[in-house]
Amino acid sequence: MKQPTILDVAARAGVSKSLVSLVMTDPSRVGEANRKAVLEAAKDLGYRPNAVARSLVQRRTGVIGIVLSDLHNPFFADVADGIEAAASERGYRAMLSSGFLDPKRERSAITTMLELRVDGLIIMGSMMKVGRIEGVATALPVTLVGRHTRSKRLDSVCTDDAAGAREAVAHLAELGHTRIAHIHAGSAAGSPRRRRGYEKEMIKRGLVDRIRVFRGDFTESGGAKAMIEILNSGDMPTAVFAPNDAAALGAMEVIDDAGLDIPGDISLIGYDDLTLSGLPRISLTTVGQPRTDLGREAAQLVLERLDEGREDARHVVVPPSLVIRSTTGPPPGDADAQPSEDPQ
Amino acid sequence: MKQPTILDVAARAGVSKSLVSLVMTDPSRVGEANRKAVLEAAKDLGYRPNAVARSLVQRRTGVIGIVLSDLHNPFFADVADGIEAAASERGYRAMLSSGFLDPKRERSAITTMLELRVDGLIIMGSMMKVGRIEGVATALPVTLVGRHTRSKRLDSVCTDDAAGAREAVAHLAELGHTRIAHIHAGSAAGSPRRRRGYEKEMIKRGLVDRIRVFRGDFTESGGAKAMIEILNSGDMPTAVFAPNDAAALGAMEVIDDAGLDIPGDISLIGYDDLTLSGLPRISLTTVGQPRTDLGREAAQLVLERLDEGREDARHVVVPPSLVIRSTTGPPPGDADAQPSEDPQ
DNA sequence: ATTGTAGAGTGGAACGTTCCAATACGCATG
DNA sequence: CATGCGTATTGGAACGTTCCACTCTACAAT
Incomplete structure (x- = not known):
């Protein structure tokens, strides 16, 4: 298991260790004969330069x-x-x-x-x-x-992130939603901004008292847990803005399991635009990066x-950039359905 | 940007480098006073042991x-x-x-x-x-x-892998499928065995001449491409066994896009049982590892x-272990549907 | 007083490279 | 024939640790 060193190669090729080092880094600076000898010796021994030693000196x-x-x-x-x-x-x-x-x-x-x-x-x-x-x-x-x-x-x-979140909320608001909830991921990277974007846009649209924020995280299970809380909160929103796609998928699962229709009963929007989210079965509206x-x-x-x-x-x-797919639509019981933003 | 070394710490603490080394590896073997001095000096300087040097000697x-x-x-x-x-x-x-x-x-x-x-x-x-x-x-x-x-x-x-593949094919065969195609991933790890398992089980069930193998790979896009080929082959199978879940998802996408129903028109089975595959929207029958x-x-x-x-x-x-979900069912036009193996 | 022992600490070699200054050699130039 | 120069090669010092053998001191046992 003992690995050969540059000295072993040098000895076998009959040259100095410095020459071997040269061949390993820039073979053109070494004479034909020696170069060949060194390369052959290295190959015979199965020599591999030790990056640890190299890093130390460099x-x-x-x-x-x-x-x-x-x-x-x-x-x-x-x-x-x-x-x-x-x-x-x-x-x-x-x-x-x-x-x-x-x-x-x-x-x-x-x-x-x-x-x-x-x-x-x-x-x-x-x-x-x-x-x-x-x-x-x-x-x-x-x-x-x-x-x-x-x-x-x-x-x-x-x-x-703030801009992305605002776009997401704006999209929902334009579809006619007012009860828009947000799942956030605590202080994890990106989450605070997305939350603030959500809040700002809600305020701008006069929906301050509709602001509902639930604690989740950036994982599927975190999204699922938060969604369960939302469903149990006794104050069902018509749209949910998840902190990322993974969490949105978890939420989607819970909504599906509850027998609710997306987007018929509840619209859902994620963040990240994973390849996955583009699958026809998922077709998640999301914010792309x-x-x-x-x-x-x-x-x-x-x-x-x-x-x-x-x-x-x-x-x-x-x-x-907002990617509109089929998990967002007008809120339930909305008479003037099918606005121009409606997908499909 | 120059990082402090063990010598800097030693100098500041007024001890030898060996002592510092000792403190870093096993503080209990060093006298109280010196230990404190070393730890403080290390902290002051922001010393971090250099793993490169350590690795070299060890x-x-x-x-x-x-x-x-x-x-x-x-x-x-x-x-x-x-x-x-x-x-x-x-x-x-x-x-x-x-x-x-x-x-x-x-x-x-x-x-x-x-x-x-x-x-x-x-x-x-x-x-x-x-x-x-x-x-x-x-x-x-x-x-x-x-x-x-x-x-x-x-x-x-x-x-x-062979056993898993055979289980998958057996499951399909028991549902009544005879035209079972397989997407394989070339010589990538695991794929040859899965392919051989598929072939063996087909042979065992007297379906030798139904064997259809299409080249794909272990990715979503590889599965999608192979599925397109299958659809264009003019010899539509009633079931497809994909080399893994990622490829199965790609295939699923293509089938969905073609307006075909899973499992109504075509059954689909994957391999790996990704968390993802358990999502209600996907609910992919698969072989779990x-x-x-x-x-x-x-x-x-x-x-x-x-x-x-x-x-x-x-x-x-x-x-x-075979995980039966909802992408597998009896073949289309099968009179004696709903056998005991049917999911749900 | 001598010896032994344990605990605390030290100095130097080693790890396998790269890099630099120095050397050796050939060959053209004056 | 000395000089200079370029190319090919070399030996040794670094790099920042760990590890080992050693020293030193204090103190107990004889």
Whole structure:
């Protein structure tokens, strides 16, 4: 099991370790004969450069760490794709770790990344306070995905959650809804803004006293639980705005199980536009975010600091877009149904 | 940005670097006064042990690498959860990398893991040939998830894919189906066995000449494409057995779009039992695998080699279980409908 | 007084690379 | 024939830890 080192290769090829190192990094700078000898020796021995030793002397690992809150949320998978693509174009590789929706485990995932000395860190859907994350940003470039901040110490990229939420509520209001409830995900990344957007739009439309907010989270089961509460609240809304698609799916399940019709009895709207949500069976109205672009942008921000020496914080906000499908419609008993916004 | 080292801490605390090292690993072996001084100095400086340097001297990283073929497949997320849980219980941490459904990129992901000197490797849903992976297993413990092999050099854990496939076909046959088509995913992990299970059961039931196999893959779009081909084949089956749930969802979408009813016109069955598949709107009949357990078992296999010195290969096969939901029913025009197997 | 022992702390080698300054060698130039 | 120069190669110092063998001190046992 003992792995061969550069010295073993050097000995076998009859050259110095420095020459082997040269061949491994830039073969063109080495004479024909020696190059061949080294490559052959390396192959014979099954030599693989030890990135640990290399990182130690170079004081860089070439790895961008990604910490995400939930491996199950396909939203992150797309963002991660974007990050990986951008990173590998620039000679970095991405390594991923999950926070399992638990601030403590997220913290420990981040610590691990720091100890491994990743060159940059991208944190998505964080459950932690921005303040704590800022502390980390003194050691390496950090980009937050999906969370708004004006921090001077780290970068961020997200969609305008408040605007997305307002669009969602506006869409419902224009369909004639007034009793619009919102499920929120506490202080998890993005959630506070979406909630505020919901509230603002409700206020703007004169629906202040119709504001109903229920606590859930960004998962299917969180959405389901909140929906059960809504159904039991004795104050049934005609529309529900979920904090994301995963939660919306959970809510949908509860509504279906209760024998209610979507959107006949209750309209439902999510956030994220997962591929899944576009399935005909689901056809969830939702607020879309350009996921892969979000990821590319996040990687770009890290790389700018790493390779171009940028020092000042940048915060990128991209606009969300409402995707109207078939889980939203006029409220029940609405005489003037079929307005132009009605899907299908 | 320059990070403090153990020497900085030692200087500030007025002790030797060795003492600092001791405090960091086992504070109880150090005198009260010095321990406090060291901890305070470390805190003041924001010292974080450099895992790269530590790994170099210890010749271990404490990291279990996970390489999976597709970040989007929630199946892997659950398995990864299991791995992470088992690993962290034993003091290891898990780090993840995606192969993006491309054997080349998978190879490069594995190379990266090897260069980073992870202590063990778990490969899920691999697109590579087992032979190539075996080469890797000489350097560290490797466990394959979801792929059958009798290799003497690496471990594996998977469900009995052939048995699962046969159960699926048997279920359809008992409902009265004879024209049962199968979408397969080429040589991707698990697919060949499922295909063979399908064929065997078809033969056993005297349906040899009804065997129809279409090429797809383990993704939604792969399933959709194959389904389009099936619909255009001019030989419409009454049931389709997809290689996994993701592909089944793609197929479902195509069937829905074609205006056909599931299971009225065509029955559909998947493999994996994603959480998603249990949603009332989807309610996909499928073959279930104990995902988290699969992950725990995989981690266990790696850890046995790492910490207990096991040398011989172990291959764990766990039984799959058919989950009957509402995408399967009697074939159209079947007079004696509603057999006892009918769901609901 | 001598010896032994335990506890606390230290210095230096090692881990496997990269990088830099230095060397060796050939060959053209004056 | 000395000089200079470019190319190919080398040895040694880093990188930041851990680990081991060792020293030092205090104190108990003989």
